Amino acid sequence: MSGLSETEADVSRPSLFDRFGFATAAILAAIIVLIVLPLVLNDRYIGTLIKMLAASLFALAFNILWRQTKLLSFGHAAYFGLGMFAVVHLMRAIEAGSISLPLPLVPLAGLGAGLAFGWIAGFFATIRTGTYFAMVTLAIAELIHQLAPQWEGVFGGEAGLSSMRMPWASVTFGSDIEVYYLVLAWFILAVAAMYVFTMTPLGRLAFALGDNELRVRFLGYDTHALKTRVFAVSGMFAGLAGGLLALANENVDHTIFNAFVSGSAVIHTFVGGAGVFLGPIVGAFALTLFGFVVSDATRLWALYQGIIFVLVVMYAPQGVGGAIIDHVEPWRQGKLRSLVGPYLLGLIAALTLASGTVFLFEYLARLFSDPYGIQAASTKALPVVELFSITWPHASPTTWMVPVALFAVGLLLLRTAIGRIRKAWESIKTSSLGAEE
Amino acid sequence: MEFVVVSLLNGVIYGLLLFMVSAGLTLIFGMMGVLNFAHASFYMLGAYFGYSISRLTGFWPAILLAPILLAAVGAFVERFMLRRVHRHGHAHELLLTFGLFFIFEELIKLFYGFYPVAYAVPEELSFTAFNIFGLDYPFYRLFIGLVAVVMFAAIYVLLRFTRAGLIVRAAVYRPRMVEGLGHNVPLVFLGVFAMGAAMAGLAGTVAGIFYPTSPTMAQELGIIVFVVVVVGGLGSVEGALVASLLIGVFSSFAVGLDWTLAQALYPIGLQGWAEAVGGILTVKLATVAGAVPYFIMLLVLLLRPAGLLGERV
Numbered sequence: 001m002s003g004l005s006e007t008e009a010d011v012s013r014p015s016l017f018d019r020f021g022f023a024t025a026a027i028l029a030a031i032i033v034l035i036v037l038p039l040v041l042n043d044r045y046i047g048t049l050i051k052m053l054a055a056s057l058f059a060l061a062f063n064i065l066w067r068q069t070k071l072l073s074f075g076h077a078a079y080f081g082l083g084m085f086a087v088v089h090l091m092r093a094i095e096a097g098s099i100s101l102p103l104p105l106v107p108l109a110g111l112g113a114g115l116a117f118g119w120i121a122g123f124f125a126t127i128r129t130g131t132y133f134a135m136v137t138l139a140i141a142e143l144i145h146q147l148a149p150q151w152e153g154v155f156g157g158e159a160g161l162s163s164m165r166m167p168w169a170s171v172t173f174g175s176d177i178e179v180y181y182l183v184l185a186w187f188i189l190a191v192a193a194m195y196v197f198t199m200t201p202l203g204r205l206a207f208a209l210g211d212n213e214l215r216v217r218f219l220g221y222d223t224h225a226l227k228t229r230v231f232a233v234s235g236m237f238a239g240l241a242g243g244l245l246a247l248a249n250e251n252v253d254h255t256i257f258n259a260f261v262s263g264s265a266v267i268h269t270f271v272g273g274a275g276v277f278l279g280p281i282v283g284a285f286a287l288t289l290f291g292f293v294v295s296d297a298t299r300l301w302a303l304y305q306g307i308i309f310v311l312v313v314m315y316a317p318q319g320v321g322g323a324i325i326d327h328v329e330p331w332r333q334g335k336l337r338s339l340v341g342p343y344l345l346g347l348i349a350a351l352t353l354a355s356g357t358v359f360l361f362e363y364l365a366r367l368f369s370d371p372y373g374i375q376a377a378s379t380k381a382l383p384v385v386e387l388f389s390i391t392w393p394h395a396s397p398t399t400w401m402v403p404v405a406l407f408a409v410g411l412l413l414l415r416t417a418i419g420r421i422r423k424a425w426e427s428i429k430t431s432s433l434g435a436e437e
Numbered sequence: 438m439e440f441v442v443v444s445l446l447n448g449v450i451y452g453l454l455l456f457m458v459s460a461g462l463t464l465i466f467g468m469m470g471v472l473n474f475a476h477a478s479f480y481m482l483g484a485y486f487g488y489s490i491s492r493l494t495g496f497w498p499a500i501l502l503a504p505i506l507l508a509a510v511g512a513f514v515e516r517f518m519l520r521r522v523h524r525h526g527h528a529h530e531l532l533l534t535f536g537l538f539f540i541f542e543e544l545i546k547l548f549y550g551f552y553p554v555a556y557a558v559p560e561e562l563s564f565t566a567f568n569i570f571g572l573d574y575p576f577y578r579l580f581i582g583l584v585a586v587v588m589f590a591a592i593y594v595l596l597r598f599t600r601a602g603l604i605v606r607a608a609v610y611r612p613r614m615v616e617g618l619g620h621n622v623p624l625v626f627l628g629v630f631a632m633g634a635a636m637a638g639l640a641g642t643v644a645g646i647f648y649p650t651s652p653t654m655a656q657e658l659g660i661i662v663f664v665v666v667v668v669g670g671l672g673s674v675e676g677a678l679v680a681s682l683l684i685g686v687f688s689s690f691a692v693g694l695d696w697t698l699a700q701a702l703y704p705i706g707l708q709g710w711a712e713a714v715g716g717i718l719t720v721k722l723a724t725v726a727g728a729v730p731y732f733i734m735l736l737v738l739l740l741r742p743a744g745l746l747g748e749r750v
Contacts, residue, residue, distance in 0.1 A: 128742060131466075131472055136739070139664075140735065303540060303543035305539070361547065
């Protein structure tokens with residue numbers, strides 16, 4: 001009996017401190033990792049870390065509009081890119097000596113450009129909702145994308161613009177690690193600011209707009225003005241994200257306005273979990289790292305990223321962040337143990353299927369590559385394919401058995417795993433229901 | 438005169454090509470409320486399928502088989518992918534097609550490489566249609582236009598004068614009501630999606646020969662097709678035809694015109710001032726031709742979101 005009352009107390013009163021404490025601890029740990037990581041990493045990775053931070057901020061900025069106001073923007077590259085150009089212009093002015101400003105404050109130019117342009121674009125875009133809103137943002141971004149290469153004075157033509165970081169105080173900002181810590185400081189500040197924004201009156205109203213715009217209007221608010229402001233805030237943080245990347249890269253060209261850049265914010269956000277505040281960071285980190293690691297190994301990495309994105313959209317619409325949130329409550333109740341076995345099985349199944357898929361695509365990629373075609377044409381035969389340092393003769397049944405076996409075993413394991421996971425979850429849900437009674 | 442006639446001819450044919458791709462897109466949007474980002478990918482797949490099949494069997498079977506294959510691809514995407522995410526809302530449907538766009542492009546790169554393939558005009562169609570101002574006008578261009586016209590006539594008849602067309606039009610207008618009357622609306626969705634994919638595929642099979650068949654062809658056409666669909670009015674096939682022709686003719690003329698904003702200010706006596714200011718005011722129309730369709734799209738979205746011929750917003 002005593003055991004039961006204990007769980008009862010745990011479940012009925014999940015104290016705010018408890019929950020808050022968990023999140024705080026996790027965030028503090030993440031910040032410490034981000035501070036320590038560059039000290040132990042090779043310089044090559046620091047550039048990637050900076051890209052991750054910028055991509056995270058960009059995705060978070062995009063998600064202000066989506067998570068709160070339910071407006072899906074397909075043109076956020078415009079504000080990101082303008083932020084980059086603003087920062088490079090400012091850096092050039094500082095370099096020429098016409099303006100003097102400490103380097104750590106330079107990203108403010110990106111923030112300002114994003115805010116100003118976000119305000120203007122937002123005024124027009126938020127006249128519409130739903131698909132029409134997405135189309136307006138797409139049209140604005142594409143307009144800039146098309147005009148930028150023609151407008152050489154501002155966007156530097158085909159070659160783009162570049163500049164140099166000027167030293168400030170006793171810091172030269174010549175090495176990547178110094179830039180990294182500057183970007184990290186801005187990153188933490190901006191994420192905190194975005195979180196605080198969700199709790200401001202405008203931030204709360206933004207949520208209300210997403211839930212039911214009509215009711216907000218009935219309460220007497222000018223919803224168009226509200227949405228314009230939310231859009232401007234989103235554009236501002238996107239501009240800051242671009243500004244930080246420009247600070248690190250020291251150059252920018254018009255290709256930054258490409259629709260794929262807008263798309264990257266969307267993909268990062270939804271893979272990471274659009275419904276969770278920190279979800280976009282998870283997505284941006286995971287996919288940027290994925291691109292960095294996998295693009296070294298195979299030129300098919302974009303295909304794998306596309307497959308991952310589609311699988312997440314189809315089978316985990318809440319994203320990685322949403323999946324984590326689902327586990328917090330059972331974890332606090334100590335009920336996750338029953339899930340460990342089924343999850344391990346699921347992991348093995350997923351890895352088996354993934355290796356089958358990778359084998360198939362890599363094999364096909366070798367088979368259809370230009371060098372192979374030339375070789376086949378010159379020898380008038382089909383040469384063997386070398387993959388994972390093993391040669392695979394085409395006619396040999398083992399070559400085809402490998403992927404077939406991987407798929408068969410993987411699917412079988414997956415079916416079992418899904419059944420067990422479902423069962424374990426059901427028992428978790430029923431037991432917590434019982435506890436509530 | 439020569440410039441006007443040739444530009445008009447090229448523009449109309451480019452416009453008809455745009456129409457072949459956008460007709461399916463606008464129907465799908467009208468019916469399911471989904472802007473299909475992968476629609477231009479169907480066009481690209483059509484070109485590559487056409488290329489591969491025509492190497493095996495010649496051009497004529499390819500022009501028939503490639504659209505059929507695309508219909509199968511479209512049906513698969515609708516039945517096993519889109520329908521799955523439907524309950525998560527329009528945003529997720531949009532995202533799914535967005536992801537598919539990437540996958541299709543990467544798959545094409547995997548099988549065919551990064552560079553355009555040599556998809557050549559079939560011999561029996563490779564002749565001069567007529568001679569205009571000393572210029573030999575290739576028959577194949579006219580053939581692209583002809584295919585589009587035949588296709589438009591076919592879907593017009595299908596939609597206006599058949600029972601299936603009646604149900605489709607009703608389902609575009611009021612899907613719930615049509616379902617309530619006992620029609621299998623999911624099946625209608627599937628059919629329209631497959632048809633739309635087949636039409637885009639046909640466009641690719643025919644046009645891939647003229648405009649290079651390369652992995653970037655979906656990107657190049659993708660957003661301009663959105664422009665057409667928006668300007669014509671989302672859901673309106675006739676609107677898509679008018680908008681396609683407008684945009685096609687405009688694009689074809691714009692590349693040859695060196696008008697500037699400064700010249701437009703001549704009537705109010707500001708041309709000299711504008712030319713002195715320079716910058717965006719003296720940029721020639723030809724150089725910003727690519728941006729104008731997006732400007733028009735923006736204007737339409739803001740001023741008349743129903744488009745030229747659309748009925749609903």
